[in-house]
Amino acid sequence: MLASRIRGGVHPAYRKELASGQPIETAPTPERVDIPLAQHLGVPATAKVARGDEVAPGDLIGEATKLICANVHSPVAGKVRAVVQKPLPGGRLCDYVEIQVDREATDAHIWERQDIDLDKIDQKWVAATLRGAGIVGMGGATFPTDVKFSPPPNASLDTLILNGAECEPYLSCDHRMMVEHAEELLHGMLLADAAFAFSRLVIAIEKNKPDAIAAFNAAIDALGLRNAARTPVEVIGLDVRYPQGAEKVLIKVVTGRTVPAGKLPFEVGVVVSNGQTLFALYEAAYFGKPLVDRVVTVSGEGIERPKNIRALIGTPVADLIQLCGGVDPATTKVIAGGPMTGTALPSLDYVVTKGLSGLLFLTQSEYPSESPCIRCGSCVEVCPMGLMPLKLAAYAKAGKFELAKATNLADCFECGSCAWACPANIQIVSWIKYAKNYIRVKGL
Ligand code: SF4
Ligand code: SF4
Structure with missing residues (x-):
């Protein structure tokens, strides 16, 4: 099925060329991580550790106690220095678990691969895996993914869409994941398919990422997924137009269905998932690894060397800046996320979180100041x-x-x-x- 065109939308200067050609680089393990217990939509997790506790990679340090909440795990081996209240980028206060890292023990940790029989897993298993691993929407929404994968019993889901639009200017972390990890992302889709027996698996990518489209087509061949007996996997090239990747917009474009105001995608039989979220499901299922790291795009004219960096959750922003060669003094705005939907940071005293897709260092020419409305429409x-x-x-x-x-x-x-x-x-x-x-x- 061909994708239709979106209503409205804009063509911002994408500026993706700054970082999109940069392969994912892994940040060194930091000396200290500060991990917020509210990295998701909903109520914060409850601290399960206290000052002086020893932790290992993957240990639960914050527990989800309500439905719209997510577990938080330690990405490192080390000792808890404190549990303190500090502001999140939006200004809201939340508990942070500060951990002094044992870098040697952290770097020596191996997530062992385990076998999975796709015929034996069901919706409950997938939802429990997502819940246990603290997986949330990594495109920026941070909605707990287990809730998305737990529709009411009367809901009938027929379509899974991997949202590979990444239409926000500057960001290229999802792009790099699709190019470098297409097979793993497909495994994530197959896990979801084993749970729901979808009739369509769709990978929707803006046409400005031909290498990602090619990577998926090659991965589909490599995994033998063109077999007529299987759920078909379609790779769809979308027009380049913002906000093509907004969930409701994408559903309309890919399926022709309209999600009613105030309703969720399962009301029209669809689940939409970001690529990094499906990668996290793959790692949780096959390696027992909770969500303890992610890829972040560090970009903008104000950063010396734009990059896509895999960093542990809780890594200080200052560490990423150092890895990118420093910040230009002409930088006038620092944004967590993309320039369209992100949050301006009042200082650099923040850390990598599950929902942090980008860290942008913008100069005056990229982020001009405001003047009165001219009623242009x-x-x-x-x-x-x-x-x-x-x-x-x-x-x-x-x-x-x-x-x-x-x-x-x-x-x-x-x-x-x-x-x-x-x-x-x-x-x-x-x-x-x-x-x-x-x-x-x-x-x-
Ligand atoms: S931010 Fe809201 S008001 Fe502005 S274009 Fe998007 S949907 Fe419309
Ligand atoms: S009508 Fe006013 S607010 Fe809307 S785009 Fe024009 S100047 Fe901006």
Whole structure:
């Protein structure tokens, strides 16, 4: 089936050339890791360790005690220095487990491969594996993946989509994973297929990554997946247009189905998963390895040598900067994530987390300052949800939250297209997020 075109959307300068040609490099084991217990959507995990405790790689240090929550594991061998409260990039406080690392013992640890009989695994096994390993959506959403893979009994799922769009400018960590680990990602899809017996397995990739498309086609051949008796695996090339990779947009483009406002993809029979998330499922199932590392793109004109780096969760941002040769003093903005949906960092005192897809060091020319709205309508034109972004931002600025709510604020999925299209560089999404938070906190 051919992919259809998305409504609205923009063509931002992708700037992927800065890092996309850089093979994944593994960061050295840090001397110390600081691991937040709230790296996921939902309630924070509960600390299972205290100052002075010895930990080994894979030990549970934060336990999921609610449904929308995720386990947190130690990526290292070492000793717990403290459990302290510190801010997350968005400003919210959470417990961090600080560990003094035994680098020798950490580097000597081996995750042993184990055999899996795909005929013997089911949905419950996959969900339990995801839950046990603390796996969350690694495209940035950080929704606990076991919940996504545990639809209500009456739901009928027929399609799994590997989201390989990676449409955010600058980011190339998923791209590199697809090029370098296509077979492992396919194994992750096969595990999910063993659980749900999908009728379609779709790998959806923007056409600007022909090497990733080629890598998957080669891996499908190498694993003998073109056998007519198996669930077909399709590799679909998507038009290059932001926000092609937004979950609901991707489902519409790939299947023609519309996920109703406020509903989840399983309502239309679809599961969408980021590639690194499926890689984490593969590692958890075949190696018993919880989610303790990830690939991060470090890029922007402000970083000396842009790279894609596999780093342990809890690795200080300063370590990644050092590995990339340092920061240019002309850097005016540091963003965790991509430039469209990411969060500006007030300092560099942060660490690698499960949802950190990118770390961008942007200069003035890449991130210009704001001027008044000229009512050009560009933001309305590009909104894939058909919203009035200029009104939402204006209501939020004026504190008219009820009006913002009545103007369908909740339908905004914060893709950032409007802000990117705005010639006045108005931070429309920041205002939208502000209004949503205000409404949530005040219970409006
Ligand atoms: S209003 Fe929301 S959904 Fe529409 S373009 Fe802006 S961020 Fe995207
Ligand atoms: S794109 Fe920017 S300047 Fe144009 S109407 Fe929207 S908010 Fe105003």
